[in-house]
Amino acid sequence: MALAIRSRLAPLADRILPAAATTAMLTALWCVFLYVPNERMQGAVQRIFYFHVNAAWSAFLGFGIAAAASALFLWRGRIEHDRLAQAAVEVGMLFCTMVLATGPIWARPIWGTWWTWDPRLTMTVILWTIYAVYLVLRMVGRDDPEIARYAAVLAVVGILDVPLIMVSVRLWRGMHPSVLTAPEGTGGLQDPRMMRTLLVAFVAFALLFLWLLWLRYEGLRLRDDVRELELRIGARHEARG
Amino acid sequence: MDARTSAVVEARGLGKSFGRTVVLRDLDLCVVAGESLVIFGPNGAGKSTLLRLCSTLQRPDRGSLSLFGTTEGGAGVRRRIGLLGHQSFLYPDLSARENLEFFARMYRLGDPERCASAWLARVALESAGTRPVRVFSRGMEQRLGLARALLHDPELILLDEPWSGLDAEAADLLSALLQGLRRERRTLIVATHDFERGATVADRALILHGGRIAWATSAGEAPRALDAIYRRITGAVAA
Amino acid sequence: MRSPPEVWTILQKDLRLELRTKEALSGLVVLVVLILLTFTFALDPEGAVAAAPAVLWVTIVFAGLLAVQRAFLSERENGSWYGLLLCPVDRGAIFAAKLAGNVIILTVAQSVLTALLMLFLGLRLPGSVVAFVLANALGLIGFSALATLFAAISVRLRAREMMLPLLVLPLLVPVVICAVEASRILLAGGTAASAGVWLRVLATFDVIVTVAGWMLFEQLVLE
Numbered sequence: 238m239a240l241a242i243r244s245r246l247a248p249l250a251d252r253i254l255p256a257a258a259t260t261a262m263l264t265a266l267w268c269v270f271l272y273v274p275n276e277r278m279q280g281a282v283q284r285i286f287y288f289h290v291n292a293a294w295s296a297f298l299g300f301g302i303a304a305a306a307s308a309l310f311l312w313r314g315r316i317e318h319d320r321l322a323q324a325a326v327e328v329g330m331l332f333c334t335m336v337l338a339t340g341p342i343w344a345r346p347i348w349g350t351w352w353t354w355d356p357r358l359t360m361t362v363i364l365w366t367i368y369a370v371y372l373v374l375r376m377v378g379r380d381d382p383e384i385a386r387y388a389a390v391l392a393v394v395g396i397l398d399v400p401l402i403m404v405s406v407r408l409w410r411g412m413h414p415s416v417l418t419a420p421e422g423t424g425g426l427q428d429p430r431m432m433r434t435l436l437v438a439f440v441a442f443a444l445l446f447l448w449l450l451w452l453r454y455e456g457l458r459l460r461d462d463v464r465e466l467e468l469r470i471g472a473r474h475e476a477r478g
Numbered sequence: 479m480d481a482r483t484s485a486v487v488e489a490r491g492l493g494k495s496f497g498r499t500v501v502l503r504d505l506d507l508c509v510v511a512g513e514s515l516v517i518f519g520p521n522g523a524g525k526s527t528l529l530r531l532c533s534t535l536q537r538p539d540r541g542s543l544s545l546f547g548t549t550e551g552g553a554g555v556r557r558r559i560g561l562l563g564h565q566s567f568l569y570p571d572l573s574a575r576e577n578l579e580f581f582a583r584m585y586r587l588g589d590p591e592r593c594a595s596a597w598l599a600r601v602a603l604e605s606a607g608t609r610p611v612r613v614f615s616r617g618m619e620q621r622l623g624l625a626r627a628l629l630h631d632p633e634l635i636l637l638d639e640p641w642s643g644l645d646a647e648a649a650d651l652l653s654a655l656l657q658g659l660r661r662e663r664r665t666l667i668v669a670t671h672d673f674e675r676g677a678t679v680a681d682r683a684l685i686l687h688g689g690r691i692a693w694a695t696s697a698g699e700a701p702r703a704l705d706a707i708y709r710r711i712t713g714a715v716a717a
Numbered sequence: 718m719r720s721p722p723e724v725w726t727i728l729q730k731d732l733r734l735e736l737r738t739k740e741a742l743s744g745l746v747v748l749v750v751l752i753l754l755t756f757t758f759a760l761d762p763e764g765a766v767a768a769a770p771a772v773l774w775v776t777i778v779f780a781g782l783l784a785v786q787r788a789f790l791s792e793r794e795n796g797s798w799y800g801l802l803l804c805p806v807d808r809g810a811i812f813a814a815k816l817a818g819n820v821i822i823l824t825v826a827q828s829v830l831t832a833l834l835m836l837f838l839g840l841r842l843p844g845s846v847v848a849f850v851l852a853n854a855l856g857l858i859g860f861s862a863l864a865t866l867f868a869a870i871s872v873r874l875r876a877r878e879m880m881l882p883l884l885v886l887p888l889l890v891p892v893v894i895c896a897v898e899a900s901r902i903l904l905a906g907g908t909a910a911s912a913g914v915w916l917r918v919l920a921t922f923d924v925i926v927t928v929a930g931w932m933l934f935e936q937l938v939l940e
Contacts (some may be wrong), residue, residue: 276866289738311933334865363887363890366886366887367887367888370883370884370887373880373883374870374874374880374883376885377874377875377876377880378873378874381873381874382940383873383937383939385940386936386937386939387870387873387937389939390866390870390933390936391867391870391884393929393933394866394888394926394929394930394933395887395888397925397926397929398888398891398926401891401918401921401922401925402888402890402891402917404891405890405891405894405895405918406890407892408894408895408898408914408915408918409894409898440813454828
């Protein structure tokens, strides 16, 4: 069934996604830099908000997809699910890094500090480390035939742990409010153009996410196909020789 | 289906690799209940891997392997299989008796103490019962490992080089045990280098070479002159 | 989920082996003492008392990771692990037994550590000893659950000494936060009630990770 879905989606994805994602992203860039006005209190640097916020939900979505695909893989054993999980981790990692990069860039001019232990940011750092460990695991265990299962277990336990991490981090932060947090509040989105820009950026990120996920999934599939062919060619040589 | 003709082990296109090394390739095998199959082959031919696959300790990369008619592993299947590998799978710091009692409990056998005693006697290790396995000789450990493998009266018995490390007396003991198991119509798969002894317990024989079955006895034919055939096929001097 | 009698059989066997060889415990206790000493020299004496709960947990976590891994490895190396896998026992039961064994061993080590910590830093006994013991137990169960589960993975990889901390530490955050905080409150003389929220989060973590481990362990023993 997965094969049928893929063969129906593939031509669509290959043709539509790149164009759609690029168009949307260009539109978003235009909106963010030219269309939307400066935010009253924070000035020009606030524009990074549209990237930061969208990268954030993309990062978490990546992990959600990875965990769901991993659970399916553990249940059913279909390698396509594992590929999807790995692709989702890689794409999610990208957006996660984006959040952690844009955070300080935004924080410094506004709050005078490079870093705040804001619960969401803290959560993102931890998510980043879980992503990183997943990727290191796959790299180190490259030759182990069961590595997909191990990575899948990591993803599943990870997602089960995430709510607990969130609760703990909130409690933890609640204990050191003055030291750790910067004053919150961005004054809200006053201008209707801001809401529209946020929406456009949202769509752009969603399309970009899908496109990257698709590219990476296909990349992994091709890698596996090549390996399979190599093994078969090797076997044929040995049979003859 | 008639129990005597039902397949205990059925492998189709079985393949197993470790990293880039292909150990078993495209193997087809069928072993029926009550049959005794002996596998010969040089080191690295894949004998041990094949046995481990049949024991559920490892899973095939390719092809299918069904044990007792099912490809799902599970506790029910494991209960009916006994494996003696290169290692004895025993706890070196427990005594012989403690080891057997532990495994008897794990297999949920009634009266583990009596079971352990009985088996210690059958493999002639009663006197060493309270000594830790750590101090056993290779032969003693092999005999105890055999007891561990047979403790729970498995239907399918897998033995990897069972005669290696045994002196003549112990080897005779083992052969007698195996003959007894054959009489009880248990299914045996034995991998060995010992042509003489292997032939005495075989209904069927095959030679594994380069991960493939290079030769097999025809149906109904008793294995004979195996070492000559082996040398021809593998081009090696038999051990 | 009924707990099969095999859990107890395996646990009994592991404890008997440990009592006989003292292999895991001796190394672990010495390591714990050495890490504690390192902290003692590294910390400013004035800040040391405040850092006590942190030292307690960081020490046991790092020492524990090595100990859990070691235990797994040695059982694989002498082949007995495979004997266990051949048995018709639910893999979750193996996980539970290993988890219980690790908790017991770590509890012994942590008790030694706590006693020494109090000695070195001149701490007083916690107000509610029961609550303190409970907090430590809950923390150790959560840690052991993660460590036992992921040691089954790391033991099969190269660079395994590095992989286990990588796998466990990010997911261990709730335990670190809650156990340290609960310890801090209790060591400062607080009651169980004041540490209540931390203990509840710990307990929830323990339940979730233990159940997950029980169900997922099967996936990690295939080869």
